[in-house]
Amino acid sequence: DGDGQVNASEQSAGTDPFSAASVLKATAISSNGNDVTITVATVPGKTYQLETSTTLAPLSWSIAAPQKTAIGPSPTFTHSGGAGDAKRFYRARVLP
Numbered sequence: 001d002g003d004g005q006v007n008a009s010e011q012s013a014g015t016d017p018f019s020a021a022s023v024l025k026a027t028a029i030s031s032n033g034n035d036v037t038i039t040v041a042t043v044p045g046k047t048y049q050l051e052t053s054t055t056l057a058p059l060s061w062s063i064a065a066p067q068k069t070a071i072g073p074s075p076t077f078t079h080s081g082g083a084g085d086a087k088r089f090y091r092a093r094v095l096p
Contacts, residue, residue, distance in 0.1 A: 013094045014043035024092060027074060036082035040092045042070035047095040050077040054088055067095060 003010075005024070007017040016022035028039040042048055052064035065077040082088060 014046050024094065026090065026092070029090075031083040034081050034083045036079045036088070036090075037076055038079070038090055038092075039074050039076045042073060042075060042092075044070050044072060046070055048075070048077075049093045049095055050079065051091050051093060052079060052082065052088055053091075054085055056089055061091070064090060 003020040003023040005013075005015070005017075010017040010023070013024045015024060023041070025041050026038050027041050028037075030037050038050060040048060040050070047067055047069045049063060049067045050065040051061045053060040053062070064079040064082060068075050068077065077092075079090070
């Protein structure tokens, strides 16, 4: 569908492998003081974990916010203290 995700990843995320608009992704990011807030396009009923890294190395990822089970299409996650680094990466994972 051209969204850059393989069908197996979309199946586990609950997104539609035939729709480029249906993909697990961040839709908004903002900072408030020393905190970072990220909104993620999700599928209701699925549980997500926000993780962070400053290097993108495979073993460098750590939990940035408590896991959430989506009850709507766009939950927000707040990473307390996340704005303190010059460079930081985020990813949302679907939990089993």
